[in-house]
Amino acid sequence: MERPSYLSKYLFEWDLFDVVIGGRSALDSRFFMGPMFDNEQVNDFLSGYGFDSDDPIVRAELFGNFQEAVQFIKRYFLIEGSPDGLNLKIPNSIFMITDIAELFLMATGHSGVSTEERLWAEIVLKVMHTILHADKDLRSNYFSAIQTQIFDRFYKYIHRDDDNNLYLGQPDDPERIPLLDFETKSKKSRESIIIKMLHKVENVAEELFDRIGIRIVTKTRLDTLRIIRYLMMKNVIIPHNIKPSRSMNSMINTDLFKEKHKAVVRMAIRNNLSEEEFIKALGKEIEECSVDSNSDRNTHSSKAYQSIQFTCRQLIKYKNPFLSNFSELRRMAKANSTDSEINKKILSMDIAHIAKEARFFYPFEVQIMDEKAQYNNSTGDASHEEYKKSQVKSAMKRVFWALLEHQKITIE
Secondary structure: OOOOHHHHHHOOOHHHHHHHHOOOOHHHOOOOOOOOOOHHHHHHHHHHHOOOOOOHHHHHHHHHHHHHHHHHHHHHOEOOOOOOOEOOOOOHHHHOOOOHHHHHHHHOOOOOOOHHHHHHHHHHHHHHHHHHHHHOOHHHHHHHHHHHHHHHHHHOOEEEOOOOOEEEOOOOOOOOEEEEEEEEEOOOOHHHHHHHHHHOOOOOHHHOOOOOEEEEEEOOHHHHHHHHHHHHHOOOOOHHHEOHHHOEEOOOOHHHHHHHHHHHHHHHHHHOOOHHHHHHHHHHHHHOOOOOOOOOOOOOOOOOOOOEEEEEEEEEEEEOHHHHHHHHHHHHHHHOOOOOHHHHHHHHOOOOOOOOEEEEEEEEEEEEEEHHHHHHHOOHHHOHHHHHHHHHHHHHHHHHHHHHHHOOOOOO
């Protein structure tokens, strides 16, 4: 029976529909790419993605991304680069690619390749896609200004006394709090960004909220709450700019502590407790208000990991350095008596549409813990090393799942 010709208008790529309207990430779809039969379709896709495939510089850049993706896979996901990697080999046909269009046609199965080669091409494209998003975040151009403006808000209140004791608050501040440590994470490494994006459903660079981070370690658990109070009191953090879904507390059951806090405050008033007696009583109560280890948290963090962390946004003000430089050039051109063509060009240039200042909100993460939590977090399953291993394994499963399923390979 002959197939009706009109049917082609009503056939849907359900896998891609699930990505567009079903909430699924393209990295998790059965087929990473839609059907492509020739170079023209590849070029149309690249154009839609945002690349001019006729530009030789663009094609060279994409081929460079392809080569980086292959090396990244070998380094992090395969046993030849990592002892925890997969015991698999990239097919030679991948290394024989000389034009990026060949990779796309291989990934869609329309260049006479085997299923395994098609799946490998998809894997490389998934990593390429992630690298592109990591590299094309516009705000990265302002990163130096961003980190300076965010960190300076905190540095303003960090102080060491003559005995090298660390405090949040200046010597004359009665609210100052002793610290064990204050750390800034100035920039997440490029590799870490790519790994994190590969295991995140969103899979875009602008959704990473911990590129800039602050870690504060206190001597006591009570002081972790005092730190938050102090930062709000000094407007270092603005509660209205907190991203609620990013707030996590695996240290203190605040609902329970609120009640105990009220009781201790009443007792202090009733018995006229000294500040030392009050702190001792409150410190004892807060130690009994631990958080259930089964509470929701980052899936890659150990249940033993304890901290209070939240993501705040800060309004960044970036002044365009070009304008001051260009203004100086125009002054020089006006002062120059010669009627040269270059002077005329400089003086005729219209800079009205060049922004003098860019303003945008940028996220940063604050993590607070006490001495006991810091020690526990640095050992065993809660350590950062184990956390990173978990991230890499998650990214590996997500990128390789179709090939693992095809080869009937199971990894824990």
